Amino acid sequence: MLQYWTAxxxxxxxxxxxxxxxDMIWGWAGDFDLSAYAYFALGVYMTIIMxxxxxxxxxxxxxxxxxxxxxxxxxxxxxxxxxxxxxGAIALRNLRDVYFSITTFGAVWAIYYLVENxxxxxxxxxxxxxxxxxxxxxxxxxxYHYFFFAFCLLVxxxxxxxxxRLSTSPFGRMVRAxxxxxxxxxxxxxxxxxxxxxxxxxxAGLAGLSGGLFAAYIGAFNPLDWKPTEIFVLYAxxxxxxxxxxxxxxxxxxxxxxxxxxxxxxxPSPAARPELGPALRQILIGLLIILMxxxxxxxxxxxxxxxxxxxxxxxxRRWFTRSRRLPDPRPDDVASDPVIGxxx
Amino acid sequence: xxPMLRSVSGDMSIFWISLGMGLAVAAILALSAVAxxxxxxxxxxxxxxxxxxxxxxxxxxxxxxxxxxxxxxVCAMIATIFGALAGTALNFGLIERFRNQKPLSTLIATLxxxxxxxxxxxxxxxxxxxxxxxxxxxxxxxxPFLWTxxxxxxxxxxxxxxxxxxxxxxxxxxGKALRAVSQNRELAQVxxxxxxxxxxQTWAVAGAISGFAGFLYGETIGTITPTVGNGFLLLSIxxxxxGGLGRPxxxxxxxxxxxxxxxxxxxxxxxxxQLVFAFGFLVVMLLIKPNGMFVRGxxxxxxx
Numbered sequence: 001m002l003q004y005w006t007a008x009x010x011x012x013x014x015x016x017x018x019x020x021x022x023d024m025i026w027g028w029a030g031d032f033d034l035s036a037y038a039y040f041a042l043g044v045y046m047t048i049i050m051x052x053x054x055x056x057x058x059x060x061x062x063x064x065x066x067x068x069x070x071x072x073x074x075x076x077x078x079x080x081x082x083x084x085x086x087x088g089a090i091a092l093r094n095l096r097d098v099y100f101s102i103t104t105f106g107a108v109w110a111i112y113y114l115v116e117n118x119x120x121x122x123x124x125x126x127x128x129x130x131x132x133x134x135x136x137x138x139x140x141x142x143x144y145h146y147f148f149f150a151f152c153l154l155v156x157x158x159x160x161x162x163x164x165r166l167s168t169s170p171f172g173r174m175v176r177a178x179x180x181x182x183x184x185x186x187x188x189x190x191x192x193x194x195x196x197x198x199x200x201x202x203x204a205g206l207a208g209l210s211g212g213l214f215a216a217y218i219g220a221f222n223p224l225d226w227k228p229t230e231i232f233v234l235y236a237x238x239x240x241x242x243x244x245x246x247x248x249x250x251x252x253x254x255x256x257x258x259x260x261x262x263x264x265x266x267x268p269s270p271a272a273r274p275e276l277g278p279a280l281r282q283i284l285i286g287l288l289i290i291l292m293x294x295x296x297x298x299x300x301x302x303x304x305x306x307x308x309x310x311x312x313x314x315x316x317r318r319w320f321t322r323s324r325r326l327p328d329p330r331p332d333d334v335a336s337d338p339v340i341g342x343x344x
Numbered sequence: 345x346x347p348m349l350r351s352v353s354g355d356m357s358i359f360w361i362s363l364g365m366g367l368a369v370a371a372i373l374a375l376s377a378v379a380x381x382x383x384x385x386x387x388x389x390x391x392x393x394x395x396x397x398x399x400x401x402x403x404x405x406x407x408x409x410x411x412x413x414x415x416x417x418v419c420a421m422i423a424t425i426f427g428a429l430a431g432t433a434l435n436f437g438l439i440e441r442f443r444n445q446k447p448l449s450t451l452i453a454t455l456x457x458x459x460x461x462x463x464x465x466x467x468x469x470x471x472x473x474x475x476x477x478x479x480x481x482x483x484x485x486x487x488p489f490l491w492t493x494x495x496x497x498x499x500x501x502x503x504x505x506x507x508x509x510x511x512x513x514x515x516x517x518x519g520k521a522l523r524a525v526s527q528n529r530e531l532a533q534v535x536x537x538x539x540x541x542x543x544x545q546t547w548a549v550a551g552a553i554s555g556f557a558g559f560l561y562g563e564t565i566g567t568i569t570p571t572v573g574n575g576f577l578l579l580s581i582x583x584x585x586x587g588g589l590g591r592p593x594x595x596x597x598x599x600x601x602x603x604x605x606x607x608x609x610x611x612x613x614x615x616x617x618q619l620v621f622a623f624g625f626l627v628v629m630l631l632i633k634p635n636g637m638f639v640r641g642x643x644x645x646x647x648x
Contacts, residue, residue, distance in 0.1 A: 032448055090627055094634060098390045098447050102581055103630060105392075109578050110623035117616040232459055235452065275471050279463040286459035293453050294441060 003142065006149050012257035013152040014213045019234050019253040020163050020246060021206025026235070027244035027303065028172060029199040030179035031096075034231060035087060035104035038111045039080045039204045041226040043211020045115075045122045046076035048221060052130030061123045073212030080208030081201050088200040092193060096182075108228040116223045127222020152213055156250070159206060163246045166202075175199050176244070229282075233260070236285050239292040242299030251301060260284065362611035363604065364489030370603025371502035372564065374596050375557035376576060377583035378509060379550040381595040383431075384584070385526035386546045387439050388447055392454045394554060394580060395573025396461035397434070401427040401555025402562035402572060403469060409476050416478060420501075420559055427555015428548045430461075435547035440540075458577075465570040473567040498560050505553060506596060512549065513592060522546050526590065575619060579606075582622045586629040588636025597638045 018040055025033045045061075050072035054064040067075070091103040116125050139147055166172050178185040178195045186192050215221065233256065241252020264281045292299070376398060383391045404426035405419040412418070438457050442450040481493030491499075513519040521542045524532040533539040561576060562568040579602065587598020602625055609621045629637060 030448075032452065090631065093631075095630060098451055099585075099630065099634070101448065101451055102390060102585060103627065106578055106582065106623040106626045109575070110620045113616065113619045229459065232455060273470075275466055279466045282463040283460050286456040286463075289456035289459075290438070290453050293445075293449055293456075297449070 003145065006145055008258055008261050009254075010145070010149045010152050010217055011261075012254050013149070013156045014210050014217060015234065015237070015257055016156050016250045016253040017159050017213065018207055018210035019237050019241075019249050020159055021203040021210065022231075022234050023203075023238050023243065023246070023249045024163065024199050024206070025203035027238065027249070028167070028175045028179065029196045031092070031196060031200065032101045033104050033200070033203070034101055034228065035108040035111070036203065036207050036234075037226055037228050037231040038108045039084055039207035040211045040214070041115075041221070042080050042083060043073075043076045043208035044215045044218070044221045044226075045128060045211075046079050046208075047072050047212040047215035048128045048130065048219075049122070050075060051215075052128070055123070059123050059126070059128070060120055061128050062121060069216065073209065073215075076212050076215075077205050077208040080211070081205045084201055084204030085197075088197055088204070092196050092200060108231075112223065112226075112228055123222075125223060127220060127225070129220030129222075148216065152217075155209070155213060159209070160246055160250055163206075167246055171198075232282075232285050232289060233257075236288045236292070239289060239297070239299055242301035242303060243297075244303030245299070245301050248299050248301030248303075252299065256288075358611055359608070360488035361490045362607045364486075364491055365495070366604040366607030367489075367600075368491070368495040368498055368564065369607055370600045371499045372557050372560045373576075373579055373583055373603050374599035375502055375505055375553050375560070376580040377587070377595045377599040378506070378592050379431075379553040379557065380580045381584045381587075381590055381592055382522075382546055382550040382553075385590040385592070386522060386529075386543045387435070387443075387450075389439055389442075389450045389454065390447070390581070391434070391439075392451060392577065393434060393438075393458040393461060395575075395577030396458050396465070397427055397430045397551050397554040397573070398558030398561065398576055399465055399568070399570060399573035400430045400461070401558030402568045403465060404555065405559040405562065406469075406474055406476060406568055409478075414477055419476070420556060423555045423559035424552045425555070427558065428552035431547040431549075431551015431554065432544060434551070435544055439547070440543075462570055462574070469570060471570065473569045475567050476563055478563060494563065498564055501556075501560065505556065509549075509553070509592065518542065518545055578619060579622050582626040582629075586625060586637060588639040591636065591639060594636050594638035598636065601637070 018036075022033065022036045025031050025036065047069075049061045049063045050065045050067050051069055052064070053066045055061050065072075087104065087107050091100050091107070095103055115122055118124065122128055174185070174190055175195050177188075178190060178192050182192050185195075218225070234253070237253040237256040238249050239252070240255055241250065242248025260281060263284070264277050376394070379397075380391065380394050383389060383394065401423040405423035408419050408422040434454075434457065438453055439450065442453050478494075481497075484491050484493060484496065486496075511519075513522065521532070521537045522545075524535070524537055525539050525542050525546075529539050529543075532542075558573065562572065565572075580599075583599035583602045584595045585598075586602055587596065588594030602622065605625055606618050606621050610618050633639075
């Protein structure tokens with residue numbers, strides 16, 4: 001039972017990192033990016049092929065190095081960011097909103113079919129494998145899994161601290177200002193494309209990082225493991241937790257992952273209909289997205305915005321110091337501003 | 345199908361044959377893309393559940409084919425009716441509920457709907473592919489092209505539907521109202537046009553066209569799975585954006601161009617990369633002419 005929970009929580013932790021990355025792109029910059037799952041997958045692929053060594057006869061893939069795990073993850077993140085810089089440059093330059101989503105939607109499917117059919121890259125449909133554990137020689141099987149869970153938790157915590165810090169920094173506020181009103185932000189001298197582009201690359205980098213963690217967790221990876229539609233689970237997690245609020249996003253990914261894994265365990269899945277369980281799970285995800293969007297789009301822990309447009313986070317310190325009470329969030333403040341709220 | 349065609353004819357005519365196949369694909373694509381663009385025109389929504397309406401049409405025809413009749417026309421009619429029902433239900437149950445929200449929220453909601461519908465179909469019909477009992481027909485040489493009776497029938501019916509759509513848009517009250525609503529819903533409403541009802545009827549028409557296109561697609565490729573509409577959705581989006589999103593005639597042109605580009609590119613590489621080419625086409629169009637190639641006027645920055 002303990003091992004079972006460790007496995008689920010490890011997965012939730014890894015996807016928490018991914019959700020934080022996606023939330024930067026969608027929650028902060030307002031770009032609904034459907035290709036982020038490809039960055040995650042690229043991170044997994046790169047990490048695996050850089051650690052398992054040369055490909056043997058029927059299996060083929062590029063590189064095939066034997067690097068230390070952590071170095072491989074770092075290189076994977078760099079590769080993912082470089083790749084995202086191409087897609088981002090295309091999709092963010094002039095396209096916004098629905099058009100941005102369409103472009104990334106096309107991109108992720110194009111990448112998916114390319115990886116699936118072009119075997120020299122990542123062994124196509126069969127995928128890459130070669131189970132390895134970064135610390136395997138020194139630890140027993142169970143101890144390794146506890147260690148790896150702790151390692152993932154540590155990574156999530158560090159990423160969370162970084163993202164939280166960035167969220168309340170001038171950069172985070174600027175990105176949100178750009179999201180809320182591009183024209184006003186550019187009037188005030190902000191480079192709209194550059195703000196969105198940097199956020200995009202940062203988010204993609206986090207996706208690559210979570211891919212690197214997932215590689216060590218799963219050990220084998222093929223196109224069936226990263227159907228582009230899987231990204232909806234993450235968007236559901238972000239919606240449940242609270243879009244734009246790092247704390248909410250982490251909470252949401254734990255709720256959705258643990259909740260859904262636990263819930264689908266009790267759905268009867270007869271041997272004759274193995275697709276029933278996953279299908280019901282997807283239906284629930286779809287319902288969750290629609291209902292959250294309709295009835296509580298800001299999630300359990302909403303993003304808090306000060307009247308001056310700054311993003312204010314409830315912090316533990318404020319519980320004790322009783323600093324000045326902040327006004328309630330009013331996201332439409334900017335839009336209704338008589339000076340800059342002219343654009344509908 | 346392609347290897348067979350290659351063996352039938354020499355290397356010289358491969359270009360013409362693939363062009364002919366491209367026209368057949370383009371015909372179905374045109375119907376699907378026009379439905380997609382009509383939905384965008386009246387509701388200002390990028391309907392990512394569009395592919396599932398096609399799939400519903402295809403499966404409705406399949407059920408009718410296996411359980412009741414082996415009649416082509418009955419199947420086509422059933423597919424159309426169920427497509428119309430699905431379109432109406434989607435509009436009434438989802439799009440209208442999200443009308444006051446941003447286009448992006450509606451897009452995300454349609455993604456959720458797509459997930460739900462696709463998996464309901466998976467539960468209902470299983471993941472294995474099914475096929476109709478209709479024959480592919482015999483090979484026919486028409487000029488430089490090589491078609492089957494089936495592809496000719498598909499193209500003819502697409503032309504007929506496009507013609508009907510032209511009449512609907514230009515010659516009927518509904519078409520006039522539809523064009524008005526797509527320009528400005530509020531203004532149309534205050535001018536006495538029942539906007540809600542017009543939008544609903546448009547979704548029914550778009551759904552009917554999609555259902556019919558789904559049937560044609562299932563007939564042409566021979567197999568249907570619950571995810572059959574998924575790949576076709578991306579092609580429809582590409583055709584619509586490439587031609588001009590929200591403009592039915594421009595979308596028709598975009599679909600024809602995309603169908604030809606894909607089939608010719610697929611001839612010289614592999615048809616597995618069709619969607620990759622489609623994406624390349626989409627990116628090129630978005631970069632050089634984001635409003636669509638058949639829309640006059642200078643290229644504007646596309647912001648919703």
